[in-house]
Amino acid sequence: MAINTAPPRLEIRNLVCRFGGRTVVDDVSLTVQAGQVTCLLGPSGCGKSTTLRMIAGVEMQDSGEIYVDGKLVCDTVFRVPPERREIGLMFQDFALFPHLSVADNVAFGLKGAKEQKRERVEELLRKVDLIRHIDGFPHQLSGGEQQRVALARALAPRPRIMLMDEPFSGLDNRLRDGIRDETLAILKEEDAAVLLVTHEPEEAMRMADEIALMRRGKIVQQGAPYNVYTRPVDKAAVAFFSDVNVLQSQVNGALAQTPFGQFLAPGVPDGTDVEIVFRPQHVRLDFDRNGKGPLPTATDGVAARGVVERARFLGNESLIEFRMDYDGSILKATVPNVFVPNPGRVMWLTIRRDRCFVFPA
Structure with a gap:
């Protein structure tokens, strides 16, 4: 059997971030392979979103390094600009442009000939089952449909890494499970490395190949969902799930x-x-x-x-x-x-x- 010797798609080493003398991310390290979904799971204020922002390049770490496919993209001296990191972003607020059509929203980050961009837009809108709304506008869509447009837009440039910050929390509970499953299937098909931030244990268990449980800026436990659930490191880890x-x-x-x-x-x-x-x-x-x-x-x-x-x-x-x-x-x-x-x-x-x-x- 062939052994995969390729470097991780995403690797972060010993990330530290301080605000006003307070350490909000404390020596965080993890790796995410292509096609893998890793969840940063923890209570509000534990440093999950700050970690995501440092990887995206919109927040600067105080120490530590970030690698993509084995290549350094950021330490405290060298820094690749956010737009050149080939990282897709999805947030709780879908942040669609209200004055642009669905097609133009999805095509916003694309480069190349008009025909090529249109082909990619149509491909993704078929994947998210919204091709019929290609010429519509965001205000004409439901919350679940807007979320799928935001997913298509984030995937359009074929990012190597997808960062997702509580992307489903604004959805109705009845929609959430179905849209999570659809999103997961599309992300796996695109072979991106996915880092998902959530405070909901059920969401992490449902979506993740690996869970990194955070508390007070540190990763306190990391592993497959079954192992994190059945072999907790302490009482707080047990209580976070039930x-x-x-x-x-x-x-x-x-x-x-x-x-x-x-x-x-x-x-x-x-x-x-x-x-x-x-x-x-x-x-x-x-x-x-x-x-x-x-x-x-x-x-x-x-x-x-x-x-x-x-x-x-x-x-x-x-x-x-x-x-x-x-x-x-x-x-x-x-x-x-x-x-x-x-x-x-x-x-x-x-x-x-x-x-x-x-x-x-």
Whole structure:
């Protein structure tokens, strides 16, 4: 099997950016291959968009280097102008020119003969299923259609890299999933390296080949979506993707004792306070049988008794909150479909051992 030895389409090394003495991007490094979608995922203000602006060339880094296909495009001395970096940009605001037709918007960044430009415009408008609107104007289009025109315009010059900053956040929820999928298919077909900024975990999981999770200017975890989700580096990484439940304990002999039984804590010194973190969907529910619950198992551990505090149906799953007998705390569980037990109902909870994460408190 042939080994790909080509350099990454995009590589950033040790980028740092400071505003007013505050470090907003702190030693960020990543690579994106041609045809790959990488998501910079994190809360607002964590440095995602600033990273994108430095790559685009509209913001200057304080230190670090940016490479395209192995060639330096920017450090703190040498700088290729933004318009010569062959980078496409898409933002939350589609920024279409209202006085230009759809065709002229898409053709805006193109060079060459009129016939060649028209051919490229028609090709892209067919891809985004808007050829019928080629002579229309932006105000005649829906939000989803305007987003697809903005995508066609960004792709028209055949950029080697596509930078996307929250491009779907202005769309109606009902449109968003379909347009994400259409956009992803077109980007893959064009073979651009894509760096997508989002604060929505679902969007990152849906679109990304790789996720770089950012927090306070740093990338704290990077990898395939499945690995980032199932092997989080800390409690905050778990909580960014879903609600969490937390049990407090202390390690003794590499074990943490809880009302749900013991949890393994290999390599953690005795006496260390730890938190056992788990998601609501990994709580298993069982009915009360004359004051008794299910027997302990190696997979699910010991059952703990709880009383239903509140239950709600959320559309594709139900969320049940329990007040636990052992300390009066609230634990959450989610189950598929409709299950809305009445408040006060006694149930027994167990936790999937292979879906729990033990972190120092």
